[in-house]
């Protein structure tokens with residue numbers, strides 16, 4: 190089974206991906222957070238995130254979000270010009286600001302819009318597309334109305350995160366609904382959602398033996414060694430994990446300290462990783478990291494936390 194790194198805005202950006210790949214690897218594909226075309230332009234931050242010169246990961250797949258072919262075209266042009274051959278289409282994002290524009294999971298109740306996007310997929314046959322989607326926005330059978338046209342569109346795979354858009358990340362994933370989708374989808378299927386441990390990955394692999402792969406989001410942010418654990422069939426020990434996280438963090442620190450101005454910018458970029466990273470770290474160590482007010486105090490707290498882990 191393939192192991193993919195999920196797109197997470199604000200987290201799995203180029204620096205994280207490059208450094209994760211150098212230190213941990215064992216990931217078959219890294220997906221970028223979604224690129225969007227808005228107010229007649231693509232944000233320069235999003236452009237930088239996919240530019241080849243900023244990326245050392247070879248198996249990188251840009252993700253786009255769009256409600257119409259007109260919104261798709263400029264994104265595809267950028268991606269094609271950067272030499273990518275694969276593109277993922279976001280039909281799963283639950284951020285209300287995006288969903289209101291019928292982007293992400295907000296497109297799922299609108300088969301006419303999905304049809305427009307899929308027609309554009311067919312027109313761009315030099316690119317290999319995939320879709321990342323939820324069961325629906327409001328109802329868990331919304332995907333039924335889309336299945337026939339999805340099956341009729343050339344795609345490398347469909348990634349299913351079996352929740353509704355309105356549920357965001359709260360309710361448990363709906364494995365029964367996933368099973369129904371898995372049986373109806375004629376494309377290779379990738380499972381995404383709440384895989385936190387090696388055991389979780391092995392459980393879905395056993396339950397769904399035809400899966401092309403799994404996509405890991407928050408689980409990989411929490412334990413960046415999950416891909417290695419799947420490849421070796423063995424959980425890493427606390428000290429092995431801490432050592433690799435230290436190496437990854439040091440490399441991220443080097444890049445960020447150079448790029449970001451002063452304590453505030455640096456801390457606002459790096460601290461959020463600790464909301465996910467090593468959740469079983471001592472509470473007081475985690476608190477010290479999240480409360481640090483200067484880079485020096487932050488680095489001291491990180492070193493303490495990793496030494497005690």
Ligand SMILES: Cc1cc2nc3c(=O)[nH]c(=O)nc-3n(C[C@H](O)[C@H](O)[C@H](O)COP(=O)(O)O)c2cc1C
Pocket residue numbers: 195196197198199221222223252279281282321350358381382383384404405406407408
């Ligand atoms: C902060 C955050 C940002 C996200 N950004 C994206 C995104 O840009 N594109 C996307 O398809 N999904 C995005 N997601 C959804 C994840 O890719 C993934 O589908 C979701 O977190 C469930 O998988 P997990 O339980 O393994 O994390 C985001 C999720 C979170 C929590």
